[in-house]
Amino acid sequence: MNERMALLERRLIEQQHKDLFLQTAHTLKAINELAEHHRLLTAMHAINGYRIVGSEEVLFYETLSQVKEQIVQILEKTVCDLEHKGDKHYEKHFNDGVE
Template identity: 40%
Template sequence: MNKRLYDIEQRVTKEHKDLTKFVKHVFDEYDKKAEEHRLLMASNALAGIKTSGTEEKAFYDTINETKRWVLDVLERTIQDFEHTGDKNWNRNFRDGVDE
């Protein structure tokens, strides 16, 4: 996912770099929460509290799916910015990206 974000960041014009910076910050927060969760589960395991493997898988799958979803929305937004003024372009978002 980091490579995909890097590729998107290379396509973005300087005036829209704040979009990719925002997504990086969101991803950093997800990673921080996942690390906190991992440490909590490790301390629970040391205390003898068992956690369900399916719940752990669901937790990490949800984080990864959300990251993919955010990247998809960013990609479509950047496509709309790239095609601003193109009369043959069908916008990804009805309200467009015009400010």
């Protein structure tokens, strides 16, 4: 995912849309911070004797991964729409526009 984000950053900087990249990077960082907070909370609960359900933990982290993947895919589609702005033969991902 880091490689994809670096590529998207280069493409967006060329189009003077670095703000879109930064917003996405900040969102992904917030999700990572949420996961870290959850990990610490789960560790504290385990130390205090609470039973941790492994399948629920797996589901939580898989869901976060899917959310992050969706966010990056939306950014990729947005970049494609920006790159093809004005091309009447291009089928847009977002009919309401990207600007």
